Amino acid sequence: MDNTNYIESYFTKELLPDQSREFEKRIESDPVFADEVAFYLSAMTVSKELAHDEKKEHFKTLYEENSIRSQIPVRNISAKHPYRKLIYYISAAALVAGIIFGTYTFTNTVSAQELARNYETEELQKLGVTMGGSPDINQEGLNLYNDGKYAEALSYFETIIRSDSANSTAKQNAGLSALRLKRYDEALNWFKKLETYNKLYSNPAIFYQALTLMDRNQPGDDTQAKQLLEQIVQNNLDKKEVAEKWLKRIK
Numbered sequence: 001m002d003n004t005n006y007i008e009s010y011f012t013k014e015l016l017p018d019q020s021r022e023f024e025k026r027i028e029s030d031p032v033f034a035d036e037v038a039f040y041l042s043a044m045t046v047s048k049e050l051a052h053d054e055k056k057e058h059f060k061t062l063y064e065e066n067s068i069r070s071q072i073p074v075r076n077i078s079a080k081h082p083y084r085k086l087i088y089y090i091s092a093a094a095l096v097a098g099i100i101f102g103t104y105t106f107t108n109t110v111s112a113q114e115l116a117r118n119y120e121t122e123e124l125q126k127l128g129v130t131m132g133g134s135p136d137i138n139q140e141g142l143n144l145y146n147d148g149k150y151a152e153a154l155s156y157f158e159t160i161i162r163s164d165s166a167n168s169t170a171k172q173n174a175g176l177s178a179l180r181l182k183r184y185d186e187a188l189n190w191f192k193k194l195e196t197y198n199k200l201y202s203n204p205a206i207f208y209q210a211l212t213l214m215d216r217n218q219p220g221d222d223t224q225a226k227q228l229l230e231q232i233v234q235n236n237l238d239k240k241e242v243a244e245k246w247l248k249r250i251k
Helices: 004-011 017-029 031-047 053-070 084-107 112-123 139-146 150-163 168-180 184-195 205-216 221-234 240-249
Strands: none
Touching: 004 017, 017 031, 112 205, 112 221, 112 240, 139 150, 139 168, 150 168, 168 184, 168 205, 184 205, 205 221, 205 240, 221 240
16 A cells, blocks of 8 residues: 555644554554655655754764664574564664654754644634623634634624724634635735734734745745744744744745
């Protein structure tokens, strides 16, 4: 079975957390799969140089440490032992796992679009809804959004804004709904309007603009998105921690 796409998805961070854990467990339990991962990793290693000497030294040290840990005295096991081959592969899998989990994530970079879409899948699949207390005018729109009815949700939030132009929450949710519909220009327009609310305790407007540009991925979008992320970090704005991580990982 060709697992190339599956393996590629793990290293480009496209898998969900549960899927990533399942992938890692499979390396330990499935020797054939471990061999496929080893081949993929070695191919990637020879085709892509590490960014700088420090990372190269880190890789070398980790490789030697894992080589020592993963050495199983197979020479003392009979050649006819039914599990000899399995033991060999598990040993190899341990080495591969050590390199993957200790090094690849240390050196790996991904495209801005991959980071954006992964974030949308993990963080923007569902939006928080009000539980109890006074009813929130945005509630129905949030329910539509969480049901995946993004076009209806967008229409609902736009209706709110027409009757209450100061409703910052509706503008944020309208932008997110447009983003999920891949209507990037509309999303950017709403997030830029949201940015004018400088008295909000928490305002992710600039972050969402960067996210939208990263997902759209048109010429110049990556550069502009990086500038926005740097602005978030320098001014200690909302989503600073995410912005810092992304700036380190974007190709």
